[in-house]
Amino acid sequence: MEHHLAASAERADYLVELSNVVRQTSIGPRGPRSLRRLGLVLRALMELTGDPDVSVYLVADTSLLGGHREFGDPDEVRRLRRWVADGLVEEVGDADERILELARMTGTRVVTGDQYVDHRGEHPWIQGNTWQFLRPEPRPDQRVALVPMDMGVRTEAEISRRMELSALKKQGLLGPSRTPLTDVIMRAWSCPEPRCTLYDLHRGDRILLPRIRRGVPTCELHGVRLTDVGVRPAGAQLKVVIDGGCVARYTLDEGSEAYVGRLPGPEGIALHSLLSPEIAARVSRRHVAVSARGGTVLCRDVSSYGTRMRHAGRRGGPGPWEKLPPGADRPFRPGDEVELAPGVVLTRSGRRFPAELADAWRAEAARTPVPPTAAAPTRRV
Template identity: 30%
Template sequence: MRFEVSKVFDAIEQRLSTDPAAARAVIDLAEVVRYVDLDGGRPASMLRLGMVIDALGRTVAEENVPVYLVVHKGLLSDADLTSNERMVARRWADDGLAEVLPNPADRVLEVADLLGLPVLSRNRFDGLAGRYPWLTAQSGRLMAPLPGAGGPVLVARVGNAPAPAVADPSPVGAKLLARLWRCPDPECSSFGSMRIGRPGGQPPPTLRTGSPTCPRHDQRLADGGPRPTAEVLAVRIDGAVRQRFVVAGDQPVFVGRAPEQGGGITLGQWLTEEARRWISRSHVRFELRGTELVAQDVSTNGTGIRPGGSLNDDDRITLKRQARPLAPTDFVELYPGVQIGRARNWTSGGVVNPASVMAEAPTMAMRTLDR
């Protein structure tokens, strides 16, 4: 059972991101772990985070939907969690996959405000609508995870939005995200020199003190210069969005059947046998050159470009070891029905049954044992 639970935590870990370009919702872990009515189990369980992440995936009809996780510092020593759960939470914090803070409630709303993200919470945040008007003005920005017949469901606290709503970053958030920031602590997992991942993935600073500040170390941040440009792309297979990924100005991304390059996007698990034979291990390379998104064919069979999203085969352009800048509505076609384009152009997920992070969860771990 312990091995199965560890596999669930590994699966959940793949859905955590403090990258502003990747995260799709903000969650307070200390709140979610105590949603006992989701499984009828023990007082606190980190497996409930996986259940809420699955609910988000089902609601937006996509797979591999990342969340921005904020963790109360006290949770790392909470006796209601197992020692393994506390260890996992500390690892996520040390790896920059979650923010650990003494007072996460304010940070949850601040991140959501700065980035334009929805919040998944049962907390109504009474009295805070003055600071964050979207709490009561925008349906879908605050979604409550509640028990449902087939697992947790997300219910809008305001209005009747069927899915979490996303807004543009606030004006202040846009300014913060245009810069890189450096924490005085060089080992800071969010703003230190050892930041996990590329610099473009830095989370937003907190403005609690009036100046850009590290939320973990409560120290003022230094301006590290312009942040590398970034584009969010989506993989769409047979009309269903299977994965989103970020191309930043400081690191190209390879996409294919099973790229050998680190950080590559693997499509093999979603492909038909015929598509697997046609698509190369590393098929296309995406990079940003200044503000231009460029696709370069690195495959055996070539890469198609659909200008303006045209489905007319007469308009299709085939690249053979060539590179081409992509216009805002162009998309790349590796094989009929296997497409990659800017995520903002494809709003519907189309995945009826997204893969669950809870697939390996043992049933016994979700119930209270009689003594």
């Protein structure tokens, strides 16, 4: 296989996410990991291109060799280590990000089975892409076919959910069957190092989730055990979208309620400076009340003109508009939209309250079955 491996992405005909291919149990031999699956992909590329010398650039996560015991053949492990040492495999912490960076810069097609949903915020060019990604699929004759993937278009809320799940995985915060360790996630933590602010809710600008090492919440920087300091405070973000563009963002804290409207008062969210006179005349002074209670966000119509709402659809598109009954609290989830007037929409960002996160992660895990031959994830990273 070596003569097919390019030493740089610029010299390669295709990019291959090696970690994904080696772990794809639907092709090739049995077992969690096998380098023979790369051989099947290379044969498929030769058939696809008609080029017996087709070249590929391989990118792999460091975790691929980190789980060397899952290879059925020790010779494959030695061979893979030699490729890394010879510069024929680029070994990185996050192969997804590196593959996408190279694909964007070079325009080279990618062999992978990943939809990269959690990377679409940073790489919007993936949305709707129908030609650049090839998925290996088994053929009846035990060989492999490379099928173009329609990457589709995912909503902001769906992208955010997958980003959250990916972040948990990297921190070792997914337990068996991809369920989140909510007993860790919903707590606040502190590092015993006095100057460390990575987990400090009052001093830190960017509050991290703890990393689980050997079953223990651990500081990312200092490697010491973190101290549990209580329940993690909740927070949600609201966005005002006018004519399709986000013009303002606001933070809603647990236990608070805010009125949104033309001029709702000092404790509310005033929109008058963002609206044209014609549209402002169709928005009540207090149009909707948005509250955060018990880890969920609620919306209530208090207007004189009426309010419509639509929920984010499971398949990516929005659901139908429905008129909100006056005075009734309705759940307001990430991706939902509340229309105050034509072109004036209040929506939620993908950031969730801890209780919503737990529900979303459980739902995501239920929709993502673990392959029968895959080992259950562990907490050790």
